Amino acid sequence: MSDLASPRGPAGPRSVPPGGEAIDFVQLLTPDGARKRPAEYPLDVDADTLRGFYRDLVLLRRFDTEATALQRHGELGLWAPLLGQEAAQIGAGRALAPQDFAFPTFREHGLTWCRGVDPAQVLALFRGASLGGWDPAVHNLHLYSIVIGTQVLHAAGYAMGIQRDGHVGTGDPARDTAVLACFGDGATSQGDVNEAFVFASVFNLPVVFFCQNNQFAISEPNQRQSRIPLYRRASGFGFPGVRVDGNDVLAVYAVTRDALDRARRGEGPTFIEAYTYRMGAHTTSDDPSRYRPTGELEHWQQLDPIDRLVEYLLLTQTGDERYFAEIAAEADALGVRVREACRSIPNPLPESMFDHVHVEPHAQVDADRAWFRAYQSSFETAGGAA
Amino acid sequence: MSDLASPRGPAGPRSVPPGGEAIDFVQLLTPDGARKRPAEYPLDVDADTLRGFYRDLVLLRRFDTEATALQRHGELGLWAPLLGQEAAQIGAGRALAPQDFAFPTFREHGLTWCRGVDPAQVLALFRGASLGGWDPAVHNLHLYSIVIGTQVLHAAGYAMGIQRDGHVGTGDPARDTAVLACFGDGATSQGDVNEAFVFASVFNLPVVFFCQNNQFAISEPNQRQSRIPLYRRASGFGFPGVRVDGNDVLAVYAVTRDALDRARRGEGPTFIEAYTYRMGAHTTSDDPSRYRPTGELEHWQQLDPIDRLVEYLLLTQTGDERYFAEIAAEADALGVRVREACRSIPNPLPESMFDHVHVEPHAQVDADRAWFRAYQSSFETAGGAA
Amino acid sequence: MSGPGDHQVADSIEPADVQTLTMARALNAGLRRAMESDPTVLVMGEDVGALGGVFRVTDGLAKDFGDERVIDTPLAESGIVGAAIGLAMRGYRPVCEIQFDGFIYPAFDQLVSQLAKMHYRTAGAVRVPVVVRVPYGGGIGAVEHHSESPEAYFAHTAGLRVVTCATPQDAHWMIQQAIASDDPVMFFEPKRRYWDKGSVDLRAASAPLDRARVVRSGERLTIAAYGPMVRTALDAATVAEHEGISIEVVDLRSLSPLDVPTLVASVERTRRLVVVHEAQTFLGMGAEIAARITEACFYQLEAPVLRVGGFHTPYPASRVEEDYLPDVDRVLEAADRVLAY
Amino acid sequence: MSGPGDHQVADSIEPADVQTLTMARALNAGLRRAMESDPTVLVMGEDVGALGGVFRVTDGLAKDFGDERVIDTPLAESGIVGAAIGLAMRGYRPVCEIQFDGFIYPAFDQLVSQLAKMHYRTAGAVRVPVVVRVPYGGGIGAVEHHSESPEAYFAHTAGLRVVTCATPQDAHWMIQQAIASDDPVMFFEPKRRYWDKGSVDLRAASAPLDRARVVRSGERLTIAAYGPMVRTALDAATVAEHEGISIEVVDLRSLSPLDVPTLVASVERTRRLVVVHEAQTFLGMGAEIAARITEACFYQLEAPVLRVGGFHTPYPASRVEEDYLPDVDRVLEAADRVLAY
Ligand SMILES: Cc1ncc(C[n+]2csc(CCOP(=O)(O)OP(=O)(O)O)c2C)c(N)n1
Ligand SMILES: Cc1ncc(C[n+]2csc(CCOP(=O)(O)OP(=O)(O)O)c2C)c(N)n1
Ligand SMILES: [Mg+2]
């Protein structure tokens, strides 16, 4: 009758981070590229899929690096790098079925990548040319959310809609639909996120909570958000939680796919903690030297998500140096394309700031727009007259 | 590595509510008045303490009944009856050390009783004569909180203050201090309450979360707030949760005392779910016939918190009919006193509405007060002239 | 051009009928019609199901439309609004009930940063036709947090429409118009008028959702009021008439947008304006109206626009609320003052 | 009589000194002095510790005062404010940092229903001397939610003091006055002025916390501004001077209470008033000032009070923020209009 929380999860595969504490998580690929096969998460992927993962990771990293550089060159106001989190995002993104709908944070460039959003559309927000960038319905992907945790409630509501549409548990793989709700370790402290857990649990919603634990909320380490592993939060709300090696694309893929399947079958929510590391700054405005413990970055570099896949591809002869060179070339081309796309993002017209405040006419917006138009043209007249 | 939440807690004493589902909770006194002695919660209470509990329960119930009647007679604007929850509140209230500080909900008449707040002070709020009623510092008891869940964060903050005062874990029983944060089953869904769990866990705060699960949030049954027993919420945040028979004053007392001791020793927060039943209406404005399942009230009447104590007192010859009659007479006297006290609560002076908006002068409040004073006196002048 | 939200309503006209209903029943009937005519309309909130809401505005809906469409939610206002946004993204039209005015603040972030800005953020790609019903205002002898008037917070927020009804007729139609609108609408219901009866024409609305209405014509001054204060203003006008003073009363109905032309037209004739509301005067709707009308009618106004509103205090204990709330006397005092210029 | 919050400050005067500091450093020094002179002062929020806050306003405080007094909290704004209230009940004086304006809304309930009303609810028994620091306003090229001006929400709320600084001197002293005040204070910091330098007199504050100040004298019209717009107003006045127009500029400093006498005195001389702020014009501070000053100076005003503020849209993408934000040109345009009456 009493539930004494122990700070340790059940036994399982381990990795030892710098703290020396053993971490239990689902792992399919060790940092050395060795393949593991935990019984709960059977995964058979063909060579093309494996190579696809590799390509995703490399191109995504290049996109991210390029965007960071673009910020340095003044082309973007800000960038939130995902360096180190590629496997977590690609693993989750590739697990989605086309009809699934995902709610990203503002660092989810891997998800936009998987969902076919054009890099320029992603950069528009960070360039200050847009507050969004794409049509969510086209990509089944909501816009980046900036107010931490708010999108997790939207995901719960969206999942309520799926239920009401009868798109859960029909057995029809093209119809059954799940929602992927992404957020960070810091977000788990927000009221909204916990309220979303309540809704998901009570209504048994087809939603997968995908938490990328990148060890930090800006400067604050995990311990400021929870004293036990985050995946255990779910048990307090009555649904399963699982921790996965977030630097292992195969494991993330397998675990997320499994959870999405459960959701689509009508078996309710799952919480996934993808245990990973933000190797870069929080954003380009951040200075991690102020708070990052020495040696930590180096430790995590040993666990790089791309390196282990390279090892595995070599080991299994699924990829060779020629293939890697091919992808590298593709990455270079992507870099060029991203740079050009970024520079050619048009500035919005000033008057467009009055568009889409409402769907239907609103007298105050209309009055302000009219005033602005007259005011603008007074300059033009003045300019023309000069 | 995966934490599959099971909807059942560990084995333990049971009671079967109408749903037929067995409930695990800590119980020291069965509905028939039989004494149980679970090893984790040893309790030796002398005859005086036992009789004290009985007296508390009976007088509290009378106070509550009287207040309900006063509302019917138009003396109160509203009343939130605690009928059925007496043992939960007395058990918790009596477990407090003098220096402990408690944060009640709006239904916590047992707590105000234990903390020596005068009934008239409690009624003032419900009569509309006050927004509070007593000085929290005098009773180490905060005011009733009406916005659900908000006080739970205040409790966490207060506990942070206790830590900073160095009043935790010193071993000095007069110094070490704990906080009791009360709320209902419905409140567990609020973001604020879950944020308080995060704060309490991360900072290892000396706070006991005391949740009275009275089965309803107005008309909504528990299942709308959680699909697993509420006490299990704590495990998701990394601290212990325990469910206690909320109609068993001994069990609530023992469990709460234990949790408060832990908190004072610096061992951090505990979540207590006191499993009980609201036998009356949500408030005097409510009509439970619209939502209460048939037979449920009758079932719970069998589990009445006072009846079982009567049985036990008789069984152990700690109380007899004469003693019961004595207390009944005291209850009658209390009823009279409450009625009189209620009727004699003074109406606040209209101008007092401008008092205590701020500690220091505020020009707008002062201007409004000046206007009001002049406006009022214009009537008096007009009246005087007529 | 039709006003916002009223284009879908015309279709579902019942056989010609006029009924006498309380405002609560008129709302209930309006919700029912909206749910009947559009299967995407959902009702959600605390106790809206079996209980029918604490004011019984959703009475019987759960029984008739089932708990998939009338949803008793967990006790979490941010959750209610946040989930409603998600439902709207999936194509539903949720009508959220916030149980009392004072419990809307936990949802504030979802309202002002999400609901208000979603259409804008998505450059028009996403619509969030969510209606948030809020019983508001004082005068019912309630405990704290049950008598507040938070409308100005929302009217200050770009991206939200804010409306409030003063009669059963408007209640019945405005709720349908609000639901039909593709924009988010904050729908404020004057709770102390829930039990007031009035005749409801089931055939047609009185006006578009964003229009004010002159509810009494007069000559000497205009009183602008909304929600619970419309009746107070009308009562004051009646008293004033006995004293030979002819007062025009405008029911604003929409607080965002504000129907400035209707106000200007009235003030251009009467040359004097008093604004009445329960909310704190400081930065209440009266401030905006005074600023705007003074600018529009600077040479016509014979007196400054005067405001009758809540004092700069929290809502006090109910035993003094009659002194706190604007009433006929205070409205007339302002009328006297404005006429004395 | 001394104004609110400034009575405890005088004690801790340092050796006579005047320094040139950025606003961020001036705030940092002010916080440091408050923490040195009163051990109950705590700093709490997201990233206020090792990082020193995203704007470095709390830089070095964790190192010098330890993490018991400089608290990196969980990522939860309602939690921060709610916990601060509890700490205040226990005798502490917490200074909360909200990382950006747009992240204050999750704490709205704790701010308006709890912090603002606690002293009132307890009939004066409990004091909650909490300061909530909010970097606010636009113009820094940021992404959404990082450029908002939510001050009117709080000024409309009875029970909160709302202040904002425009210079390093005021920043340094007002933060200390706010902390010394026994009332809760919303402290708005104009983030785009954080890096502006100015001289700070470490010996004495310029004015009590609730007073406005005439920061430039002039004859033909008064501009009332606050926070980030004070510099804009001063720049406009400088430009106007070249055109032979003499403009008086008032820095409001306190938004609740509003220092009406200072404004009235100015307008009685200049007879014309323009109010400038970044926040949405509709129900922004300008509305209250226009309403109030028009009432107070009805016969003196030669023109309606004009407002220059945010348009009725959410804060737009930063590439168009220069068109959105009031600037010298827009202030001068309003000056021309008000002078044309
Ligand atoms: C409500 C809210 N508060 C504060 C912020 C500022 N902020 C932006 S990102 C961030 C940390 C987020 O941490 P986490 O959830 O772990 O995501 P990560 O940045 O690590 O991907 C903070 C505090 C915000 N965006 N929203
Ligand atoms: C934030 C908020 N939302 C709604 C309400 C209205 N309300 C008052 S009591 C109550 C139910 C509370 O349920 P629970 O927490 O179980 O406490 P109980 O009433 O059963 O003691 C509700 C919804 C409120 N007071 N505060
Ligand atoms: Mg993180």
Ligand SMILES: [Mg+2]
């Ligand atoms: Mg309950």
